[in-house]
Amino acid sequence: MTIFVIEDEAHAEWSGEFRALEDAIGELARRSKIAWDLEPNRAPCKSWKTCGRDYVVVEFDDQVNPWREIQRMDVLKIRADGVVWTEGDPTSSFPLDPTQAT
Numbered sequence: 001m002t003i004f005v006i007e008d009e010a011h012a013e014w015s016g017e018f019r020a021l022e023d024a025i026g027e028l029a030r031r032s033k034i035a036w037d038l039e040p041n042r043a044p045c046k047s048w049k050t051c052g053r054d055y056v057v058v059e060f061d062d063q064v065n066p067w068r069e070i071q072r073m074d075v076l077k078i079r080a081d082g083v084v085w086t087e088g089d090p091t092s093s094f095p096l097d098p099t100q101a102t
Contacts, residue, residue: 002070003062009074010054011044024057028076031055032083041078052079 004024006016018024034041036052043051055076060067074086 001062003060003067005058005060007056007058008043008053009056010051013044015040021057021059025075028055028057032076032078032085036078036080036083049080052077 001019004018004021005014006018006024006027007014016024016027018027031041036042037048041053042048043053045051053076054074055078057073057075059070059073061070077084077086
């Protein structure tokens with residue numbers, strides 16, 4: 001089986017595990033509507049006012065121990081100056097084509 005994990009790559013922080021890619025993207029769509037300085041988007045570092053979140057979705061094979069990373073997809077950046085969908089914008093090219101992910 002696979003599991004999809006939302007990770008803030010800038011802070012090495014996991015913030016959600018999902019069985020379907022669509023569910024992970026849906027959660028990020030919800031977060032994209034929350035201000036950058038409010039939870040869960042407020043960065044955990046001391047310099048949070050000049051920082052942000054770099055959300056990626058990581059696909060793992062969870063049938064092995066430790067889990068094996070299959071792919072990592074840059075999806076969403078949230079900063080004080082706005083939100084940028086890198087991939088997976090649910091209003092455009094959804095769902096992601098896993099063969100095109102990095």
